[in-house]
Amino acid sequence: MSVNHQCSYDSGRRGNARRVLGSLGIVLGVAALVLSFTAVAEVPGAIPPQGTHDGKDVAQPIEFPHNIHADVNKINCMYCHTYARRSKVAGIPPTSKCMGCHSVIATDKPRIKKLTEYWENREPPPWNKVHDVPDYVHFTHEKHLKRFVFDNDALPTENVSEVCAFCHGEVKTMTVAHKTKPLNMGFCKRCHEANHGPFDCWQCHK
Amino acid sequence: MSLRNLLENWGDYRKGREQGGHHKYEHMWGMAIDLNLCIGCNACSVACYAENNLAVVGKEKFEKGHALHWMRVERYWDEPNLGEDRVSEYQVHGASFVPTNCQNCNAATCEPVCPVAATYHTPDGLNAQVYNRCIGSRYCSNNCPYRLRYFNFWSYYESSWPAPLHMQLNPDLTVRDKGVMEKCTFCVQRIRAAKDKAKMENRVVAEGGFVNVGDQQFKVAPGRAKVQDMEFQTACQQTCPTSAISFGDMLNPDSQVSKLWRGHQVELGKTSQKKPNPDLRGYRLLEELNTDPCVMFLERVREV
Numbered sequence: 001m002s003v004n005h006q007c008s009y010d011s012g013r014r015g016n017a018r019r020v021l022g023s024l025g026i027v028l029g030v031a032a033l034v035l036s037f038t039a040v041a042e043v044p045g046a047i048p049p050q051g052t053h054d055g056k057d058v059a060q061p062i063e064f065p066h067n068i069h070a071d072v073n074k075i076n077c078m079y080c081h082t083y084a085r086r087s088k089v090a091g092i093p094p095t096s097k098c099m100g101c102h103s104v105i106a107t108d109k110p111r112i113k114k115l116t117e118y119w120e121n122r123e124p125p126p127w128n129k130v131h132d133v134p135d136y137v138h139f140t141h142e143k144h145l146k147r148f149v150f151d152n153d154a155l156p157t158e159n160v161s162e163v164c165a166f167c168h169g170e171v172k173t174m175t176v177a178h179k180t181k182p183l184n185m186g187f188c189k190r191c192h193e194a195n196h197g198p199f200d201c202w203q204c205h206k
Numbered sequence: 207m208s209l210r211n212l213l214e215n216w217g218d219y220r221k222g223r224e225q226g227g228h229h230k231y232e233h234m235w236g237m238a239i240d241l242n243l244c245i246g247c248n249a250c251s252v253a254c255y256a257e258n259n260l261a262v263v264g265k266e267k268f269e270k271g272h273a274l275h276w277m278r279v280e281r282y283w284d285e286p287n288l289g290e291d292r293v294s295e296y297q298v299h300g301a302s303f304v305p306t307n308c309q310n311c312n313a314a315t316c317e318p319v320c321p322v323a324a325t326y327h328t329p330d331g332l333n334a335q336v337y338n339r340c341i342g343s344r345y346c347s348n349n350c351p352y353r354l355r356y357f358n359f360w361s362y363y364e365s366s367w368p369a370p371l372h373m374q375l376n377p378d379l380t381v382r383d384k385g386v387m388e389k390c391t392f393c394v395q396r397i398r399a400a401k402d403k404a405k406m407e408n409r410v411v412a413e414g415g416f417v418n419v420g421d422q423q424f425k426v427a428p429g430r431a432k433v434q435d436m437e438f439q440t441a442c443q444q445t446c447p448t449s450a451i452s453f454g455d456m457l458n459p460d461s462q463v464s465k466l467w468r469g470h471q472v473e474l475g476k477t478s479q480k481k482p483n484p485d486l487r488g489y490r491l492l493e494e495l496n497t498d499p500c501v502m503f504l505e506r507v508r509e510v
Contacts (some may be wrong), residue, residue: 136338136380140402201326202334202394206379 042162044154047190049166055179061118061125062111063176070161071172077161084141085150095124130177131168138206147195166191230414230427234331234474234500235392236456237440238306238466241506242487243450244279246303250442250451251277254307256374256391257441259381261362274356276390277307277442285508302506305451307442308354308390309491309499312474316355317345324387329427330397331456331500335389342385351492355389358382393440393454400438404431417457419464420473424457435461438481456500472502 069075078084083091099119101111118125133139148153148163155163161172169180181187192199234265254260254277263272278490285300310333317325323443324339325346335347335355347355361384367375375381378395382388404410414428443451454461456474470488471481477496487505 034324040431051492072216134338143402200328201336201339202328202330202332202398205336205338205394206398 042159043148043152043166045152045193046148046163046166047194049181049187049194051182051187051190053180053182057131057178058130058176060176062114064111066171066177067173067175074158075163076158077171082110084146087142088140089139090141092127095119098202130179131183133178133183136205138204147197220304225398229327229329230425231331231417231457232329232427232430233397233433234424234456235310235397236331236454236463236467236500236502237307237310237392237443238452238463238488238502238504240450240452240504241302241304242504243293243448244303244506245448246279246281246301246307247447248279249445249447250305251275251279253277253441253445254390257376257379258391259379260377261358261366263360263362264365267360272357272359274358274388276354276356276388277305278354280304280306305356305442306352306491306504307501308392309352309497309501310390310392312498312500313496315349315351315495319345319349321345332392332394332397333389334394335387335391337382337386340386342387346387351495351497354388358384358386358388360384367400396438396440397433400433401431404433404437409433413417419456419459420468420475422473422475426457466504467502470502470504474498474500 030196033109064188069080070077080093080097081090082093082097083089095115095118098115102115106112107116115125145160145163149157149160164171167181168177188204189199191197198204239305249421254275255262258276260274260276267273267354280303282302282304283297283300284302291476310331312327314327314333317327320326321343322339322341324336324341326336327437328334340355344357347353347357363372363381363383366382376395378399394416409432411426411430411432412428414426417424417426433455435458440451440453443449443453452463452466456464456467458464459468467488470486471483472488472490473480475498477494479493481488488502489505490499490502493499
C-alpha cells in the first residue's frame with residue numbers, strides 16, 4: 001500500500017514536472033510560431049507559399065542590380081514591371097524606361113555605359129528569362145496582384161514586393177534575379193489550398 | 207477536382223447532373239448549330255485549326271484516321287439526287303452537312319474510363335482534357351459514341367509548323383505532343399480570358415444557390431464570373447459566314463443559346479425530347495444514349 005502510495009506520489013510529481021515542461025513547450029512553441037509568422041507573413045490576409053529552390057544562375061547581358069533599385073532606392077516593382085497588374089505577364093521594361101532615369105543618373109558607371117550603348121544602337125538588351133513556367137501552365141500576374149494587393153486593403157501598395165517575394169524570392173537582396181522558389185505544381189497547390197484559390201485542373205492547365 | 211474528391215465521390219462521379227452530380231456549377235457552356243444555315247464550307251474547321259494549334263497530318267495519315275480536326279464537317283447524302291440521272295457514291299447535289307465538335311456531354315462516357323482522371327467535368331460544364339496528365343491509353347476515344355476525340359499518333363511539331371510558321375501558334379494553348387488525346391474544348395482559352403476579364407472588372411455573382419434551366423435545377427458556386435452573352439465567341443462561331451453556330455452560357459436565361467434551346471424545346475437531362483410541335487427542329491446527337499450533350503442541332507428543312 002505504502003509502496004503503491006509512494007509510486008503514485010512519485011508519478012504525480014513526475015506528472016507535474018511533465019505538465020510544467022509541456023506547458024513551457026507549448027508557450028515556446030506558440031512564441032516560435034508567432035515569431036516565425038511575424039518573420040514570414042508580412043502580407044496580411046495571405047499565407048505565403050512554402051518551399052525553396054536553388055536555381056541556376058542565369059547570365060544577363062547587363063548585371064542588373066535589383067538591390068540598388070528596389071532596396072536602396074525603394075523603387076516599386078510595378079514601376080518597371082508595369083504589365084504585372086494589367087496582364088498575364090509581368091514584362092520587362094522597355095529600354096526607354098531605363099533611359100528615363102539613366103540619361104541623367106549614374107551615367108559614368110560601366111553598366112550604364114553598356115545600357116546607353118544598347119539604347120544608341122536602338123536594340124534592346126537581350127535579357128534572359130529566369131522565372132519560367134512550362135507552356136502548359138496558365139498563370140496570370142494581374143489576378144494574383146488583385147487578390148493579394150489591390151483587393152487587400154490591409155496591404156499598402158508600396159509593399160507589393162512582399163507579394164512578389166511569394167514566388168520570386170527576396171529579389172531586393174539580389175543583383176541579377178535568381179530563382180529561389182520551386183514554381184512547380186505542389187508549390188502552387190499548397191498556396192491555393194491555404195488561400196482558398198481555385199482548385200480546378202483547367203484553371204491553370206491549358 | 208482533387209484525387210481525394212475523385213476517390214471519395216466515385217459513386218457520384220458517373221451519375222451526371224440529373225442526380226445532383228458532384229459540382230457546384232459556375233457556367234454551363236452550350237452550343238446550338240443551325241443546319242439550315244450551314245453551307246458546309248468548312249470555315250469553322252479551318253478556324254479551329256488556326257485557333258487551337260491543330261497539326262495538319264497529310265493525306266496518308268488522314269486516310270489512316272490520324273487527322274486532328276476537332277471541328278469536322280460530316281457529310282451525308284441522304285437526299286434524293288435532284289436533277290441527276292446517274293447515282294454515284296458522291297452525288298453532286300443534295301448533301302447534308304453536320305459540323306460536329308466535342309459535344310461536351312454532361313454525362314460524358316469518356317470521363318469515367320480515364321485511368322488517370324485526365325478528362326473530367328469542370329464547374330463550367332465543360333468536358334476537360336488535361337494534356338500533361340494524359341498517358342495515352344485511348345480508352346476515352348474508344349468509349350466516345352461520337353468519335354470526336356483525336357489521338358496524337360505522331361509528333362507533328364516540325365512537320366506542321368516549320369519555321370517561321372511556328373510564330374503563328376496560339377500561345378494560350380499547349381502544342382500537344384505524341385501520345386496525348388485531344389478534342390474540342392469549346393475554346394477554353396477564350397472562356398478563360400473572358401472569365402479573367404470579368405473578375406478583373408469585379409463582375410462577379412457573389413451569392414451561390416440554385417439556377418433553374420427548364421425543369422432542371424443546378425447548384426451554382428458563389429463568386430462566379432458574370433460573363434456577358436456574346437462577350438466572346440468560339441473560333442468556329444466567329445468565323446461562320448452564315449452565323450449557324452451560337453454559343454453561350456445556358457445558366458443565363460437571356461443568352462442567345464438558352465433562348466434557342468428553349469425556343470425549340472430541347473432540354474438538358476433528357477434521353478428524348480417530347481415535343482408536341484413537330485415543326486420544332488431541335489435535337490441532340492445520340493441523346494438516347496444518355497450522354498446528355500451540350501450541343502443542340504437544328505434540323506435542316508428539306509425540299510422534298
